[in-house]
Amino acid sequence: MSKHGHSKIAPGGMGGAFFHNFLGEAPNWYKVTITLFLLANPLLLHLAGPFVTGWILIGEFIFTLAMALKCYPLQPGGLLAIEAILLGMTSTEAVFHEVSDNIEVILLLIFMVAGIYFMKDLLLTLFTRLLLRVRSKTLLSLLFCGLAAVLSAFLDALTVTAVLIAVAVGFYSVYHRVASNQPHHHVDHDHSSDDHVVEYHREDLDEFRAFLRSLVMHGAVGTALGGVMTLVGEPQNLLIAEKAGWDFAEFFHMMAPVTVPTFFAGLATCALLEKVRRFGYGAQLPAAVREVLENFAAEEARKRHAGHRAELWIQGTVAILLVLSLAFHVAEVGLVGLMVIVLLTAFNGVVQEARLGHAFEEALPFTALLVVFFAIVAVIHQQHLFTPVTHFVLGLDLQQQPAMLFVANGLLSMISDNVFVATVYINEVKDALNAGEISREHFEKLAIAINTGTNLPSVATPNGQAAFLFLLTSVLAPLIRLSYGRMVLMALPYTLVLSGVALFCVVNVIS
Numbered sequence: 001m002s003k004h005g006h007s008k009i010a011p012g013g014m015g016g017a018f019f020h021n022f023l024g025e026a027p028n029w030y031k032v033t034i035t036l037f038l039l040a041n042p043l044l045l046h047l048a049g050p051f052v053t054g055w056i057l058i059g060e061f062i063f064t065l066a067m068a069l070k071c072y073p074l075q076p077g078g079l080l081a082i083e084a085i086l087l088g089m090t091s092t093e094a095v096f097h098e099v100s101d102n103i104e105v106i107l108l109l110i111f112m113v114a115g116i117y118f119m120k121d122l123l124l125t126l127f128t129r130l131l132l133r134v135r136s137k138t139l140l141s142l143l144f145c146g147l148a149a150v151l152s153a154f155l156d157a158l159t160v161t162a163v164l165i166a167v168a169v170g171f172y173s174v175y176h177r178v179a180s181n182q183p184h185h186h187v188d189h190d191h192s193s194d195d196h197v198v199e200y201h202r203e204d205l206d207e208f209r210a211f212l213r214s215l216v217m218h219g220a221v222g223t224a225l226g227g228v229m230t231l232v233g234e235p236q237n238l239l240i241a242e243k244a245g246w247d248f249a250e251f252f253h254m255m256a257p258v259t260v261p262t263f264f265a266g267l268a269t270c271a272l273l274e275k276v277r278r279f280g281y282g283a284q285l286p287a288a289v290r291e292v293l294e295n296f297a298a299e300e301a302r303k304r305h306a307g308h309r310a311e312l313w314i315q316g317t318v319a320i321l322l323v324l325s326l327a328f329h330v331a332e333v334g335l336v337g338l339m340v341i342v343l344l345t346a347f348n349g350v351v352q353e354a355r356l357g358h359a360f361e362e363a364l365p366f367t368a369l370l371v372v373f374f375a376i377v378a379v380i381h382q383q384h385l386f387t388p389v390t391h392f393v394l395g396l397d398l399q400q401q402p403a404m405l406f407v408a409n410g411l412l413s414m415i416s417d418n419v420f421v422a423t424v425y426i427n428e429v430k431d432a433l434n435a436g437e438i439s440r441e442h443f444e445k446l447a448i449a450i451n452t453g454t455n456l457p458s459v460a461t462p463n464g465q466a467a468f469l470f471l472l473t474s475v476l477a478p479l480i481r482l483s484y485g486r487m488v489l490m491a492l493p494y495t496l497v498l499s500g501v502a503l504f505c506v507v508n509v510i511s
Helices: 014-021 028-048 050-066 074-086 092-101 103-117 120-133 137-154 157-179 199-227 235-244 248-276 287-303 306-327 333-347 353-360 363-382 387-394 401-415 418-434 440-455 466-472 484-510
Strands: none
Touching: 028 050, 028 074, 050 074, 050 363, 050 484, 074 092, 074 363, 092 103, 092 363, 103 120, 103 157, 103 333, 103 353, 103 363, 120 137, 120 157, 120 287, 120 306, 137 157, 137 199, 137 248, 137 306, 157 199, 157 287, 157 466, 199 248, 199 287, 199 466, 199 484, 235 248, 235 418, 235 440, 248 440, 248 484, 306 333, 363 418, 363 466, 387 401, 387 418, 401 418, 401 440, 401 484, 418 440, 440 484, 466 484
């Protein structure tokens, strides 16, 4: 066994071989922990009942997410989900129902992320120019955060996050090739391994990782700042708007007293974090890396022939079509993504199946993980794990309900899926409105509290927002050393500020 706790070779005997193969290269202590979870759950169900076991199952699943850099969460999380079904804590029908209800998100992941893959040359060109021309890290961070917010308000957070990931991986791979004494055009270079990184480049590489981590986290938070504002920003926004009968303009107008102050508070936090250099922010672009990126940009410009320029024009045109299609919601996001794939590959000559396949490698593992996540959500739903909180909040005095609903939605979204939490609460308050228990005016206040409560405090953990979970489990996270714990720490100041400002507005402006 290695000093890191990994088994290098299978021990003798079938038992040892099975243990060695179980979860592959994950540390032995991790394998033992997952095994103990699986053995303990049936006993807990018998002794403590499904409600307690359900909450423990949530904790176990969060553990698999937190250890994503040790082992991709699909396998251990999937084992927990399968066991929950076998124990009768949910059913395959309930899981399928959750998947069906979220088919838009699944189609988005499969097709939109692949569509962005075929646009990466344009994105890398544009963002390289931005990175090299804006020398102030604070201004660059504000641009990343602000652009992500604006795009997320009209597109969706997952699409914007896919763009951020593609750009960051592009930057990283360019410098990593040089740090490993490889030429820019060396296409087979493995940028996930530091084995060939020259010693004097290692310090710059670590600083560059920190630089990219901070930019990506600013951008990820920006997707939440913009996503909360509009009807199309997040999946639950559409549901809330449908229940409330709001169109695009009405939704923005109703949310603005909370979302606009929060947006500016988020930008102020972004600038402050870069100035004080705390919570993992403030890293600068090393001079050596800047020189490499400048040389890369110059070399790419020299090599650019008519065919390549035509490809960039096609990518730019399709990018404009993408923005317009999503802004006017001409079709479900996933179908727009499929259109992007067809247009980009048809007009840029990508017609071999093997070349198409690479585009789906990033999204499909996460799509599978998301379906496993929906199985855990089905357990939450079937065992009514949130019911006590729901009854407590809706049993309070009417004046207290908006603030407490915001807090309850925020806390539950941190550990669960914010779309599921919003669905539970908006249906409850809609039923109360239909039963004549609350007025239309009070219902609108509660709808605002639900939307902002599920969208803003949920930045605290990767569990709360699909975009954050996508980032954590993406190919980028291990490259820039973005673990679950580091993500939570970097999100902490944003969580406190955004939640505090939004709660203040809910209490003092809309209540």
